[in-house]
Amino acid sequence: MINVVLLGGGNVGVNLAKTLSNTKGVRLLQWYNRSSTVFQNIKTTGQTTTQLNAIVEADIYLICVSDTALTEVSSGLEQKKGLVAHTAGSVALDVLKTHDNFGVFYPLQTFSKQKEVDFSTIPLCLEANTEQNLALLTKLANAIGGPLHYIDSTQRKALHIAAVFVNNFTNHLYTIGAELCEEHQLPFSILQPLIAETADKIKTLPPRSAQTGPAARNDNGIIADHLQQLSKLQHQKLYQLISTSIQQQNE
Amino acid sequence: MINVVLLGGGNVGVNLAKTLSNTKGVRLLQWYNRSSTVFQNIKTTGQTTTQLNAIVEADIYLICVSDTALTEVSSGLEQKKGLVAHTAGSVALDVLKTHDNFGVFYPLQTFSKQKEVDFSTIPLCLEANTEQNLALLTKLANAIGGPLHYIDSTQRKALHIAAVFVNNFTNHLYTIGAELCEEHQLPFSILQPLIAETADKIKTLPPRSAQTGPAARNDNGIIADHLQQLSKLQHQKLYQLISTSIQQQNE
Numbered sequence: 001m002i003n004v005v006l007l008g009g010g011n012v013g014v015n016l017a018k019t020l021s022n023t024k025g026v027r028l029l030q031w032y033n034r035s036s037t038v039f040q041n042i043k044t045t046g047q048t049t050t051q052l053n054a055i056v057e058a059d060i061y062l063i064c065v066s067d068t069a070l071t072e073v074s075s076g077l078e079q080k081k082g083l084v085a086h087t088a089g090s091v092a093l094d095v096l097k098t099h100d101n102f103g104v105f106y107p108l109q110t111f112s113k114q115k116e117v118d119f120s121t122i123p124l125c126l127e128a129n130t131e132q133n134l135a136l137l138t139k140l141a142n143a144i145g146g147p148l149h150y151i152d153s154t155q156r157k158a159l160h161i162a163a164v165f166v167n168n169f170t171n172h173l174y175t176i177g178a179e180l181c182e183e184h185q186l187p188f189s190i191l192q193p194l195i196a197e198t199a200d201k202i203k204t205l206p207p208r209s210a211q212t213g214p215a216a217r218n219d220n221g222i223i224a225d226h227l228q229q230l231s232k233l234q235h236q237k238l239y240q241l242i243s244t245s246i247q248q249q250n251e
Numbered sequence: 252m253i254n255v256v257l258l259g260g261g262n263v264g265v266n267l268a269k270t271l272s273n274t275k276g277v278r279l280l281q282w283y284n285r286s287s288t289v290f291q292n293i294k295t296t297g298q299t300t301t302q303l304n305a306i307v308e309a310d311i312y313l314i315c316v317s318d319t320a321l322t323e324v325s326s327g328l329e330q331k332k333g334l335v336a337h338t339a340g341s342v343a344l345d346v347l348k349t350h351d352n353f354g355v356f357y358p359l360q361t362f363s364k365q366k367e368v369d370f371s372t373i374p375l376c377l378e379a380n381t382e383q384n385l386a387l388l389t390k391l392a393n394a395i396g397g398p399l400h401y402i403d404s405t406q407r408k409a410l411h412i413a414a415v416f417v418n419n420f421t422n423h424l425y426t427i428g429a430e431l432c433e434e435h436q437l438p439f440s441i442l443q444p445l446i447a448e449t450a451d452k453i454k455t456l457p458p459r460s461a462q463t464g465p466a467a468r469n470d471n472g473i474i475a476d477h478l479q480q481l482s483k484l485q486h487q488k489l490y491q492l493i494s495t496s497i498q499q500q501n502e
Contacts, residue, residue, distance in 0.1 A: 011463075067473070090473055109445055110463060115452060123441045147441075155435045159442075161477045161490075162431040165424045166442050167449045168464030169493045173416045173424070175458040175500065180413040184406045190374045190398075191410075191417050192454060194360055198418045199450035201366060203443060207426040212262075212361060213419030222318070222341055226412050234496050239412075241492055242420045245485050249426065 002140055005030045005055055005082075007073050008064030009038030011111035012087055016064060019119045021045045025143040030056050034069075052076035060085060060140060062105060067091055074098070083133050089160030092153040093127050103128030103137050106156055107146070110167050120145035125156055176235055183231070208249070215246035253391055256281045256306055256333075258324050259315030260289030262362035263338055267315060270370040272296045276394040281307050285320075303327035311336060311391060313356060318342055325349070334384050340411030343404040344378050354379030354388050357407055358397070361418050371396035376407055427486060434482070459500070466497035 004026055006017055013033065020028040021044040028046040032055060033039065039048045049055070055077065063086045065073050070086060074096055077084050083101040089108075096102035106125040109117055124141040126148065128134035134150070141148045151159065174195065178188045201210045214222040223243055230236045255277055257268055264284065271279040272295040279297040283306060284290065290299045300306070306328065314337045316324050321337060325347055328335050334352040340359070347353035357376040360368060375392040377399065379385040385401070392399045402410065425446065429439045452461045465473040474494055481487045 067470075090476065108441060110448055110452070112452070112456070112461065112463070115455060117448060121444050123444060125441075149437075149441060151437070155437055157480060158431050158435040159437060161480060162428040162442060163445055164464055164477065164490070165431070166428040166446050168462070168466065168497070169489075170421045170424050170446075170449055171453070171458050171462055172493055172497050172500075173421050174453050175462065177413040177417040178458050180409050180416070184409040186400075186402070186406055186410060186413075188457070190359060190376075190400060191413060193372050193374060194414055195417050195421075195450050195453065197361055197368060198421055199446050201361065201363070202422070202425050202446065204366060205363070206439070207422050207429050210363065211419070211422055211426065212363070213415055215419065219318075225341065226415065229408060229412060234499060237492060238420075238496060239415070241488060242423055245489060246419070246423050248485060249423075 002026050002060060002136070002143065003029050003058045004060045004062060004140070005032065005058040006062050006064065007032045007055075007077075008069075009033030009035070010064060010066065011113055012107065013064035014038065014042060014113050015111045015117060015119070016062065016087075016107075017042060017044045018116065019144060023143050026140065029058050055080070058082045060136065062087060070095065083128070083136055085128075085137060089163065090157055092157075093129065094153070097129070101129065101133050103133050104153075104156065105137055105140070106151070108159065108163060110163075122146040123149055125149045125151040125159065127152060127156070176238070179232075180235075211246060211250075213246070215243035216250060218247060218250075253277050253311060253387070253394065254280050254309045255311045255313060255391070256283065256309040257313050257315065258283045258306075258328075259320075260284030260286070261315060261317065262364055263358065264315035265289065265293060265364050266362045266368060266370070267313065267338075267358075268293060268295045269367065270395060274394050277391065280309050306331070309333045311387065313338060321346065334379070334387055336379075336388060340414065341408055343408075344380065345404070348380070352380065352384050354384050355404075355407065356388055356391070357402070359410060359414060361414075373397040374400055376400050376402040376410065378403060378407065427489070430483075431486075462497065462501075464497070466494035467501060469498060469501075 017031050020026050030046050031048045036050050059082050061077050061084045063073050084099045085103040085105045093104050104127040107122045109122040124146045126137045177191050181188045268282050271277050281297050282299045287301050310333050312328050312335045314324050335350045336354040336356045338356050344355050355378040358373045360373040375397045377388045428442050432439045
């Protein structure tokens with residue numbers, strides 16, 4: 001049985017609290033958050049607390065707070081013997097080096113409070129200061145069930161940037177698609193099968209091979225026509241730059 | 252029974268040839284393509300031809316050739332009494348006005364020869380010169396089974412631009428994700444659950460509400476750090492412009 005204390009009630013924290021409460025071989029002993037609002041309406045095992053000085057002893061402390069709050073929460077755990085791990089993509093392992101046992105447990109997924117995700121499909125990226133600590137994080141990851149990757153801090157940062165491109169930036173392109181639909185009295189749902197197929201295709205085809213469209217076939221007539229049709233300058237700029245980037249790639 | 256002649260052997264043509272061969276209430280009479288190579292290895296009903304002057308009589312002529320070849324193929328059908336329809340997103344209905352009966356049958360999806368798609372999920376965008384012709388295209392669309400939309404030429408052009416954003420441009424962001432993975436000896440598969448969830452989330456959450464990441468929360472420290480980490484100038488430019496666009500949207 002791995003005893004876990006979870007720290008943080010953001011999107012990652014809420015999703016981990018639910019998952020750890022239902023994971024065999026794991027006991028969620030305690031869930032800390034600065035404010036207690038988040039604890040309402042979420043059913044978890046173990047106690048909850050808003051006091052950093054009330055944290056109990058555990059095998060693993062999983063910190064899921066914002067990068068800026070990380071140092072403060074980490075300091076609050078200085079007397080603990082257990083393994084202190086953060087869950088951030090862009091933060092190096094080293095920031096936890098004031099502890100004896102420390103590591104990183106980075107779930108590579110986008111989390112929101114409104115939509116529950118299936119943790120058994122989420123890649124878990126692990127790093128730790130010793131082999132023994134890495135083994136403990138591996139045990140936790142195996143209990144949760146997601147695909148497991150040993151990733152150092154430099155790789156994790158690159159991965160986080162890649163995640164910004166394929167998740168945050170892609171979602172922004174979806175927003176622009178929705179805006180263009182609204183502008184022409186079209187329902188956004190009309191684009192959803194295309195969005196689903198675009199995401200599905202790269203499971204079997206490398207994205208470079210899956211590239212189609214006016215830029216990929218150097219159809220400068222259509223590109224010029226599209227640029228003229230776009231009413232927002234920001235959309236024009238994005239259309240132009242991404243098209244150029246696709247064309248350069250094909251050179 | 253709707254008798255159809257299909258013209259074109261590109262990605263759309265190949266996928267329609269397979270689908271029409273298996274659609275109840277539709278008979279694929281003939282499939283035309285300039286070269287016969289495409290006919291090999293694809294099992295369809297009806298005859299095949301490479302001769303535009305050998306086209307038989309039919310209820311509907313579906314043209315799936317490139318925008319540039321459209322005029323030539325359309326001219327070859329000038330003596331036909333049936334309904335001549337093109338399948339292009341960016342071409343207005345009017346280009347077919349030399350015919351008595353004409354329309355547009357635009358399937359809003361990304362097609363590749365390597366991956367078969369399920370036509371029953373694909374939005375079919377219809378337009379025609381008369382109510383009667385629109386009814387005939389509606390009958391064909393209903394036989395195939397996809398969600399049906401009546402879309403005029405202006406809307407269809409906007410839709411095509413939206414499709415470029417959510418499909419072509421999104422796929423380019425996937426390519427950049429793959430490049431960043433390669434650069435750091437990481438398998439691209441590690442990003443796939445994130446890509447799938449990003450596409451899935453907007454089925455229940457409007458993309459504007461689903462927006463997360465450094466730009467959405469104005470985390471300029473992380474943005475500056477990411478820009479510094481990116482080794483390719485083109486990646487930096489895209490990161491910068493899309494981040495700015497996300498920030499402007501939140502203002």
